[in-house]
Amino acid sequence: MLKSNIKLTILFLLAIFSFSKINAQAWDVPADKKAKNSYIKFDENTAKEGEAIYTKNCVSCHGNPGKANNLKTLNPIPPDLGAAKTQALTDGELFYILNTGRGAMPSFKNTLSEEERWKTISYIRSFNKQYVQVVSKTDPTKSKLVKIKLDVDSLTNKIKVAVIANEIKGVVLLKDAEINMFVSRYFGKLQIGKTLRTDSVGCVLFDFPKNLPGDSIGNLEIVINVNDEIYGEIESINKVKIGVPTNKPSLTEKRAIWNVLKLAPWWIIITYTSILLGVGFILLLIIKNLFKIRKLGED
Amino acid sequence: MMDQSKKNKITSDLLKPIGITKTFHIWMGFLTLSLAVCLYAYMFQLDKGLVVTGLRDYVSWGMYISNFVFFVATSLIGMLISAVLGLSGVKWASPLARIAEIIALAFAAVAGLVIVSDMGHPERLLNVFMYGRLQSPIVWDVTVVTVYVLISALLLYIPLIPDFKICHEKLVDIPKPLRNIYKLLSLNWKGTEDQEKLLKKSVWILSILIIPVALAIHTVTSWLFASTSRVGWDSTIFGPYFVTGAFVSGTAAVIIAMFFYRNSYKLQDYITELHFDKMGKLLVLVSLVYLYFNLNEFMVPGYKMKKFDATHLHALFAGRYAIMFWLVQIVGLILPILFLLFGKMRKPLPMTVIAVAVLLGAWFKRYIIVVPTMEHPYLPIQNVPMNFKFYTPTLIETFVSLAPFILVLMIITILSKVVPIIPIQETIEHHEESK
Numbered sequence: 001m002l003k004s005n006i007k008l009t010i011l012f013l014l015a016i017f018s019f020s021k022i023n024a025q026a027w028d029v030p031a032d033k034k035a036k037n038s039y040i041k042f043d044e045n046t047a048k049e050g051e052a053i054y055t056k057n058c059v060s061c062h063g064n065p066g067k068a069n070n071l072k073t074l075n076p077i078p079p080d081l082g083a084a085k086t087q088a089l090t091d092g093e094l095f096y097i098l099n100t101g102r103g104a105m106p107s108f109k110n111t112l113s114e115e116e117r118w119k120t121i122s123y124i125r126s127f128n129k130q131y132v133q134v135v136s137k138t139d140p141t142k143s144k145l146v147k148i149k150l151d152v153d154s155l156t157n158k159i160k161v162a163v164i165a166n167e168i169k170g171v172v173l174l175k176d177a178e179i180n181m182f183v184s185r186y187f188g189k190l191q192i193g194k195t196l197r198t199d200s201v202g203c204v205l206f207d208f209p210k211n212l213p214g215d216s217i218g219n220l221e222i223v224i225n226v227n228d229e230i231y232g233e234i235e236s237i238n239k240v241k242i243g244v245p246t247n248k249p250s251l252t253e254k255r256a257i258w259n260v261l262k263l264a265p266w267w268i269i270i271t272y273t274s275i276l277l278g279v280g281f282i283l284l285l286i287i288k289n290l291f292k293i294r295k296l297g298e299d
Numbered sequence: 300m301m302d303q304s305k306k307n308k309i310t311s312d313l314l315k316p317i318g319i320t321k322t323f324h325i326w327m328g329f330l331t332l333s334l335a336v337c338l339y340a341y342m343f344q345l346d347k348g349l350v351v352t353g354l355r356d357y358v359s360w361g362m363y364i365s366n367f368v369f370f371v372a373t374s375l376i377g378m379l380i381s382a383v384l385g386l387s388g389v390k391w392a393s394p395l396a397r398i399a400e401i402i403a404l405a406f407a408a409v410a411g412l413v414i415v416s417d418m419g420h421p422e423r424l425l426n427v428f429m430y431g432r433l434q435s436p437i438v439w440d441v442t443v444v445t446v447y448v449l450i451s452a453l454l455l456y457i458p459l460i461p462d463f464k465i466c467h468e469k470l471v472d473i474p475k476p477l478r479n480i481y482k483l484l485s486l487n488w489k490g491t492e493d494q495e496k497l498l499k500k501s502v503w504i505l506s507i508l509i510i511p512v513a514l515a516i517h518t519v520t521s522w523l524f525a526s527t528s529r530v531g532w533d534s535t536i537f538g539p540y541f542v543t544g545a546f547v548s549g550t551a552a553v554i555i556a557m558f559f560y561r562n563s564y565k566l567q568d569y570i571t572e573l574h575f576d577k578m579g580k581l582l583v584l585v586s587l588v589y590l591y592f593n594l595n596e597f598m599v600p601g602y603k604m605k606k607f608d609a610t611h612l613h614a615l616f617a618g619r620y621a622i623m624f625w626l627v628q629i630v631g632l633i634l635p636i637l638f639l640l641f642g643k644m645r646k647p648l649p650m651t652v653i654a655v656a657v658l659l660g661a662w663f664k665r666y667i668i669v670v671p672t673m674e675h676p677y678l679p680i681q682n683v684p685m686n687f688k689f690y691t692p693t694l695i696e697t698f699v700s701l702a703p704f705i706l707v708l709m710i711i712t713i714l715s716k717v718v719p720i721i722p723i724q725e726t727i728e729h730h731e732e733s734k
Contacts, residue, residue: 073684261432272433272442279446282508286453289501290486293460293494297487 025076027102029093032178036092037136039232040115042122050123053116057108065127074104082127091133094121114233115140138232146174148224148236157208157242163198163226173202177228181206184221184237192222214243309726313719314469316564323716327709334705340698341416348419351695356680358673358690363417365665366700369548370410370707371444371520372541372661376549377403377451378513379585382506391577393729394569394721398556400455401720402549405710407448407516409703416699436522443516450509456484457501461724464488517541524668530611531672540592546585547632548661554578554654556711558647560720569721572646579645582657586636593628611675619689620671623663631660 040046058081063069065082079086089097098117101107108117125131145167151160161181163174177198182189196204214220220243226234255263344351354361380399384392415421431438463485467478488494518538525537534540557578561570600608601616615624635653638644644653670690680687692700714720 257434259434261430261434264433268433272439276442279508279512282504283449283453286457286501286505289497290457293488293497294486296491296494296497297489 025102027089027093027097029096033096034090034092036095037134038091038095038118038121039136039138039140040118040122041135042125042133044126046119046122047126048123050119050121050126053112053120054123057112058120061104065124076103078105081124086124087128087131091121091125094124137230138228139230140232142230143232143234146226146228146231146234148226148234150222150224150238150240152208152240152242154242157210159206159208159222159240159242160203161198161206161224162201162203163228164202165231173200174198174226174228174231175200175202177202177226177231179204180225180227182223182225183212184223189223208242210244212243213246214241216245216247217241218243218245305730306727309730310465310469310723312566312568313721313723313726314466316560316566316715317466317470317717317719318473319716322563323712326712330705330709330712334702334709337698337702337705340695341702343695344416344419344699345421349417351693353686353690353692353696355687355690356683357676357687358670360417360669360673361690362666362670362692362696362700363413365662365669366703367410367413367417368520368541368665368669369662370406370413370703371517372545372665373548373552373658374403374406374410374447374451375513375517375542375545376553377454378509379546379549380553381454382509382513386503386506390729391574393725395553395557395574395578397455397458397718397720397722398560399549399553400451401711401714402552402556404448404451404455405707405714406552407444407451408710409706411444411448412706413700413703416702436519436526439519440516440523443512443519447509447512447516450505450512454502454505454509457498457505458722458725459718460484460486460488460498461490462719462722464490465723466719514542517545524672529672529677530607530675531668534596536592536595540589540596543585543589543592544661544664547582547589548658550578550582550585551654551657551661554582555651555658558651558654560715561647564715564720566721569726575647575650576642576645579639579650582654583636583639586632586639586657590632590636593632607675607677611671614671614675615667619674620667624667627660627663627667630656631664632657 061071061074061078062081063071063078065080068080070078070080086094095117097105098112098120099107099109112120125133142165145165147164147166149162149164151162152158153160159181161179163177163179165172165174175198179196179198181192183192184190192208193206196206198204212220218241219239220241222238222240222242224236224238226236228234252259252263255265257265257268352361352363377400380392381396385396415424418424427438427441431441463481467481467485470478470481518541521537521541524532525534527533554575557570557574560566597612597615601612604612614620635657638653639650644650674689
């Protein structure tokens with residue numbers, strides 16, 4: 001009896017717990033992302049620029065902060081961003097939410113630049129009197145100095161990525177920088193392995209899969225994304241001959257129903273034009289008959 | 300040989316409707332005013348775009364497209380009466396051929412405009428001609444509707460040539476320029492044997508040509524739907540289903556036109572009860588064929604109730620569209636068939652009432668074919684507002700959809716005021732033959 005009671009209680013608690021979880025799902029932001037800060041100092045100007053971006057991209061769902069005019073028909077309801085719950089999130093968390101999105105909340109990683117994303121957050125923060133900004137050490141002007149080198153070992157299929165910065169005072173090895181590797185595919189980027197951090201000489205080693213289809217000679221487009229505390233975010237795109245050579249003719253190469261007019265199937269072109277010409281010919285014949293009738297009636 | 304006085308009576312009877320009367324002014328004034336109201340509604344759409352309609356990302360084909368299908372459908376009757384019945388030597392139908400042809404021309408010509416009303420940017424119609432792909436049923440549809448309008452116009456005009464001659468000779472009271480137009484259009488008609496032969500031959504060729512073209516116009520219209528993979532449209536019998544449905548609405552339209560022409564133009568001697576009786580039987584025949592296709596179209600998927608079909612069919616049989624669906628099937632199809640089996644119902648007045656029910660049913664049937672399918676996609680869009688999922692036409696949309704009807708009425712009225720709607724020459728010939 002007691003046992004079943006405990007079971008019931010646990011079930012009940014579980015139910016409440018899971019229910020509340022649906023209502024307000026927490027954002028599981030990784031610790032390093034959570035600690036990320038803006039390199040832009042938030043002030044009235046940045047908030048103003050952010051407001052313009054917000055009006056264009058966010059207001060339709062979230063409404064104006066503090067006005068409770070958010071779009072309540074969505075599930076979950078987009079929160080009012082001026083509310084205490086949102087303001088309790090760190091800048092890094094807000095930035096992460098903007099980058100990844102969730103459900104109805106879109107990802108703005110590819111539609112807003114990093115600068116624009118921070119300015120939007122600056123606007124959101126302008127509704128919080130208690131907010132004190134911690135500015136990151138990142139200097140975005142320095143990202144140009146960074147060079148990313150790829151070293152492919154074709155035997156083991158390992159790729160070594162080395163990241164350096166060419167400072168005036170000499171070459172600096174980027175230690176403990178975050179590195180992501182992607183391969184460009186039809187509909188987006190495929191991440192290779194996990195996110196890694198550079199070692200003491202600014203290097204990481206990625207195990208590359210042996211079976212990724214490349215173009216006709218095996219070339220793949222490899223995207224390296226570097227995220228460093230000081231140098232910021234840097235991306236480089238490299239063509240590397242490491243894929244399996246594949247030669248699949250494109251679906252729009254040959255004549256087909258779904259192709260452009262120039263590549264319409266012959267049978268459609270022939271059927272359509274011959275019917276049209278046939279009907280046109282008959283109609284001309286009729287017009288000729290009408291002229292004949294007129295001629296016959298002349299005095 | 301028929302005596303001259305009889306001939307004169309026929310001619311003057313059939314020419315009487317021509318000319319402008321007070322009733323015509325009132326009627327046209329009313330139509331013009333109504334059209335102005337509809338155009339005013341259309342101005343909103345031109346200004347703001349299709350957002351003023353109930354159309355959204357889910358249901359992007361709504362009342363306008365069902366209207367279009369209805370107009371194309373109704374225009375098919377010209378082919379049935381003037382070509383099929385004409386070629387098979389059905390004598391009673393010949394006085395009705397011109398009415399059918401007028402209806403065909405009016406509905407087909409206006410159908411093109413109806414399509415344009417479904418475009419937020421009407422000027423982009425040109426894109427169909429500039430960038431259209433031969434692979435697309437839309438291009439076939441534009442082609443075949445244009446060809447059908449051309450042939451229908453010729454089939455209306457050529458048999459009219461002898462009558463234009465009569466008009467030119469007999470209508471001495473009308474202004475001179477108008478008489479000259481009649482003369483021009485009569486192509487020096489003298490009724491010589493050679494002219495007669497050429498005219499008959501041309502009509503004969505066109506009557507044959509219009510049969511495949513008319514079948515094509517509605518089959519292609521059905522392919523606009525059937526060539527997409529969607530519940531309710533993904534059907535192999537959509538072509539014949541549309542064509543037979545077209546005969547139903549067209550026959551009903553001709554019956555209604557017969558009734559009004561007969562009464563307002565005093566044509567009781569020419570459009571007789573016999574004509575109504577025969578048209579009533581024709582309506583039963585085409586309705587039965589259509590009913591048979593309906594049975595196939597709903598029975599086969601309804602028996603299997605595949606997952607997605609089931610959602611769709613439930614909405615039709617017992618859900619959101621149930622009232623409309625059953626009214627259309629019962630009041631618009633089954634009851635008319637049953638009623639028209641009785642001779643008493645095939646008299647002008649009761650049959651016109653029935654034809655109105657059939658025509659209304661035919662319009663709503665097109666709505667049922669187009670809209671519910673759009674509400675039941677295989678891959679629903681996520682997180683859309685409620686008004687995306689369920690379509691309700693707006694007031695503006697309704698007014699814009701009324702405009703084509705007004706246009707058709709205007710065309711039919713004006714044509715009946717400038718040409719004899721019962722062929723004079725032919726009627727005289729028939730009287731001579733039956734002597």
